[in-house]
Amino acid sequence: xxxxxxxADFLTRIRNAIMAAHEETVMPASKLKVEMARILxxxxxxxxYDVQDAGPxxxxxxxxxxxxxxTSVISGLKRVSRPGQRTYVDSRRVPKVxxxxxxxxxxTSYGVMTGHDARKRGIGGEVLAEIW
Numbered sequence: 001x002x003x004x005x006x007x008a009d010f011l012t013r014i015r016n017a018i019m020a021a022h023e024e025t026v027m028p029a030s031k032l033k034v035e036m037a038r039i040l041x042x043x044x045x046x047x048x049y050d051v052q053d054a055g056p057x058x059x060x061x062x063x064x065x066x067x068x069x070x071t072s073v074i075s076g077l078k079r080v081s082r083p084g085q086r087t088y089v090d091s092r093r094v095p096k097v098x099x100x101x102x103x104x105x106x107x108t109s110y111g112v113m114t115g116h117d118a119r120k121r122g123i124g125g126e127v128l129a130e131i132w
Contacts, residue, residue, distance in 0.1 A: 102132030
């Protein structure tokens with residue numbers, strides 16, 4: 001399977017794992033996916049993540065987070081910018097997810113960060129995904 005959009009793949013694998021109530025999901029690692037996993041952990045959406053050597057290349061293991069009654073902490077993930085239709089915003093137009101309840105993930109010239117951090121630092125970038 002050709003990987004035209006690794007970010008969409010990252011989000012889909014997490015979404016599928018949640019729907020199947022899995023504890024964790026594994027996917028090919030990339031710097032960008034690891035950065036996104038870091039933000040998900042910092043924002044409390046996942047339990048942890050781990051990069052493992054797997055033959056050629058590395059795998060990213062994401063441990064999902066559930067509440068006591070086995071509901072996923074993540075209720076939705078959405079790819080915003082796509083390879084065919086990139087979405088760039090300046091710092092004044094960084095989208096708020098669910099009135100600030102969710103998290104926007106952007107890639108900026110200063111690295112991958114949340115929309116909140118980008119707004120605070122006055123920088124824009126490419127809107128990768130929204131999570132809530």
